[in-house]
Amino acid sequence: AQKVTQAQTEISVVEKEDVTLDCVYETRDTTYYLFWYKQPPSGELVFLIRRNSFDEQNEISGRYSWNFQKSTSSFNFTITASQVVDSAVYFCALSGFISGTYKYIFGTGTRLKVLA
């Protein structure tokens, strides 16, 4: 079965600290896609990044970086020098087909609080 686990329910950091949000996934597919979304206090969901199962390159975008490791089925997200505006709930998601059925599975989210 497909599953996404975000074990960290809530994290609090002080501004300018680095923070890593963990995401562990399970799937038997060889082709799948991983995503991170941000949900700020205003409630909308904002796409951050997508990775396919064949692309294990890490990615850096400004203060954000992502580490995808198939060997450990993890797709972790690091924010460097956190800012108060980073406070949000972050969701990791997995998509793909299982036995002909499309699945889009979200983790339960990690609430990040960045304190000034």
Add this chain to the structure above:
Amino acid sequence: DADVTQTPRNRITKTGKRIMLECSQTKGHDRMYWYRQDPGLGLRLIYYSFDVKDINKGEISDGYSVSRQAQAKFSLSLESAIPNQTALYFCATSGALEAEQYFGPGTRLTVT
């Protein structure tokens, strides 16, 4: 203007009532989705549609139905609302299965 709009944004209804949530998108995407979000459970897929003639059940479709009126419109109905359908509902769209999804602002539904 927002790419994905949802109406209403907030709704309070009584048990047993029929209610429809509407979603429109201007991104020209074929694929549309309905999710519900509950505290501590993340988002769960209710229904998805890959084009106007293709509608599929998601993870938690019981108690819900959908209608894809056009490429740009995808409605979610609760035929007989019950209190445990109280949740935040999101509509989303994507240009391809492997692509990111674009979400509407959400509809907060309360069933009393």
